[in-house]
Amino acid sequence: MRLDTDTRTLTREKVRLFVTGDCEGLSELRQALERHGEIELVGASESAAESVAALRGGHLSVVLHGTRDSRLPQNELATIREHTAAPVILLASGESSALLEEALAADVADVLLLPQMTENVVFAIRKAGQGGRRPPGGHASRGRIVTVFSPKGGTGKTVIATNTAASIAKNEGKRALLVDLDLQFGDAAIMLGIEPEKTIYDLVVAPGELDNEKVAGYVTRHACGLDILPAPLRPEDAELVTEAKLAQLLEVARDSYDVIVVDTSPFFHGPMLATLDRTDELLLICSLDVPTLKNVRLALQTLDLLSFPSERIRLVLNRANSKVGMKPGEVEGALERKVRFEIPSDRAVPISVNRGTPAVLSDARAEFSRAVREMAKAVVPAEADAAKGGRRWFGR
Numbered sequence: 001m002r003l004d005t006d007t008r009t010l011t012r013e014k015v016r017l018f019v020t021g022d023c024e025g026l027s028e029l030r031q032a033l034e035r036h037g038e039i040e041l042v043g044a045s046e047s048a049a050e051s052v053a054a055l056r057g058g059h060l061s062v063v064l065h066g067t068r069d070s071r072l073p074q075n076e077l078a079t080i081r082e083h084t085a086a087p088v089i090l091l092a093s094g095e096s097s098a099l100l101e102e103a104l105a106a107d108v109a110d111v112l113l114l115p116q117m118t119e120n121v122v123f124a125i126r127k128a129g130q131g132g133r134r135p136p137g138g139h140a141s142r143g144r145i146v147t148v149f150s151p152k153g154g155t156g157k158t159v160i161a162t163n164t165a166a167s168i169a170k171n172e173g174k175r176a177l178l179v180d181l182d183l184q185f186g187d188a189a190i191m192l193g194i195e196p197e198k199t200i201y202d203l204v205v206a207p208g209e210l211d212n213e214k215v216a217g218y219v220t221r222h223a224c225g226l227d228i229l230p231a232p233l234r235p236e237d238a239e240l241v242t243e244a245k246l247a248q249l250l251e252v253a254r255d256s257y258d259v260i261v262v263d264t265s266p267f268f269h270g271p272m273l274a275t276l277d278r279t280d281e282l283l284l285i286c287s288l289d290v291p292t293l294k295n296v297r298l299a300l301q302t303l304d305l306l307s308f309p310s311e312r313i314r315l316v317l318n319r320a321n322s323k324v325g326m327k328p329g330e331v332e333g334a335l336e337r338k339v340r341f342e343i344p345s346d347r348a349v350p351i352s353v354n355r356g357t358p359a360v361l362s363d364a365r366a367e368f369s370r371a372v373r374e375m376a377k378a379v380v381p382a383e384a385d386a387a388k389g390g391r392r393w394f395g396r
């Protein structure tokens, strides 16, 4: 019964697989997996160190690692572990009891000796992907991470992130957290009219373990019910918010919030990569101007190089109704991708920014507010999904 449910879930979505290492029979197996309908082979490389970007940003469900050694490939496994939480299946060509014993003791999901029927390997991959790394604390339901990004400054990231987060808290009634990842010059707090006493910097440098209780002690609550972790007050403090700290923070926050909205700066820095690796919906903001389009196109190429799943990108056209000699259709043509949400230009926005209240709260009837409300509703997980855990790569 349980297996039926699992199989049905998995047939809907391909398992995102990465193959590293080498052993006899691995290249034939890789080719067979590449053709298999349930597998999406994100990439392959002979050593884990060659594929750090894909391991980190590839939203992998499982990593297969082939080894010719008769002992556990500790270094390779450590490199894989450093960059992804996906379960690892070890493949070897010769029987070695030392290898099997060491693998059992280590954090390896399964060991398979080649040659194997492809279906057996796919079964092991599915099993590892489902039962792999559980979220810390073992909770079934985990928050959805919505990242608002644009490779160009001033396109409306913060306006859209703050209004979307406020709408998720107020109109959708969800437990929502806004994280300001514009670490040097973030202004999400100011747009929400909040004077924070504590910021993300204070949270990450505080002694002791970073857990739910600690996060709760460092967020600032807005009147609409939204919690916010503002950017550091001084630009020089940004560098202490490291990639590892951010990864830890997001993992912990996912257990306490239904949705975590992340406002960003126009860079792919370490903490941003940790965020992308956990992002369920990437709201990629563009506008009707040529330099922004050029940069959004480059950002799409970078996301592709990072193996970020394309189906998680939602193109958002801000100020979509501006009369500037370019139409939304031209944006779609230039980026070879559909615009998912159009947000109109509206004077309610600068007015609300200057007052420090999100337009969705202070001017709910404004056109901008309606559009953001619709978008917020669409990115929030449906109740049924939330109950299931809502995540499509649960094995991570």
Ligand SMILES: Nc1ncnc2c1ncn2[C@@H]1O[C@H](COP(=O)(O)OP(=O)(O)OP(=O)(O)O)[C@@H](O)[C@H]1O
Residues within 6 Å of the ligand: 150, 152, 153, 154, 155, 156, 157, 158, 159, 160, 182, 264, 265, 266, 318, 319, 343, 344, 345, 346, 347, 349, 350, 353, 368
């Ligand atoms: N839809 C809109 N209608 C009217 N004004 C808007 C709209 N979107 C953004 N703006 C204006 O553009 C300004 C810049 O927006 P915002 O600060 O959100 O951009 P950003 O991408 O976060 O910039 P940065 O890269 O500097 O962080 C805001 O002060 C706001 O007044």
Ligand SMILES: [Mg+2]
Residues within 6 Å of the ligand: 157, 158, 159, 182, 187, 264
């Ligand atoms: Mg901003």
